[in-house]
Amino acid sequence: MSKVIKENSNIIVHITMKLSDGSAADSTKVNNKPAKIIMGDQSISPAFEANLLGLKEGESKEFSLKSADAFGDKNPDNIHYVDITKFDSETPAKVGSIITFTQPGGELPGMITDVSGTSVTVDFNHPLAGQDVTFVIDVIEIQ
Incomplete structure (x- = not known):
């Protein structure tokens, strides 16, 4: 039975980010360095985590977040x-x-x-602060 992302999972994912005009902003695939995310450690927004819950290894998901839930509004x-x-x-x-x-x-x-x-x-704001971002998540591993 394949593992499912839960509130306390450690996961390894590829993340691709696109801006609202569809242009690519960044991707971990460029240097083939996937991201490690520790669910529940507050390093990502609750809205971002909510989109990951229930995904299985090998699955992909695309979702959009408003700026406040992505990289925050410009401060x-x-x-x-x-x-x-x-x-x-x-x-x-x-x-x-x-x-x-x-x-x-x-x-x-x-x-x-x-x-x-x-x-x-x-x-000093994040370069994507104040922008709505579409994320494409490819789940590689769930620990």
């Missing part, structure tokens, strides 16, 4: 203004660049969204 508190002197030739202040800042809790990537005079706007 204005996650947009910071950094002095241009913090940048140099190795890490130039260029719109569209993703810069990783080291913090006490680890590393935090942010995207430069604006450069105006000596002020550089850095957005």
Whole structure:
């Protein structure tokens, strides 16, 4: 009898994400590195977990989540203004660049969204925050 995903399962899945216009945003299949998910550890939203419950090994499912249940809505508190002197030739202040800042809790990537005079706007929201996302889940293993 095949295993079924439950509230406390450890699972290995391939995840493909698509934006509302159908374009691919990301996939674990690109580098053939499936994701490990520990159900119930709060690392994914309850709405995401609810879509996984009951799936069996080898099954696939496609579902869409509103931004609040996917990567959250954009939080204005996650947009910071950094002095241009913090940048140099190795890490130039260029719109569209993703810069990783080291913090006490680890590393935090942010995207430069604006450069105006000596002020550089850095957005630390997840790149898919504020967007509805369609997920395709391929269940590889249930532990």
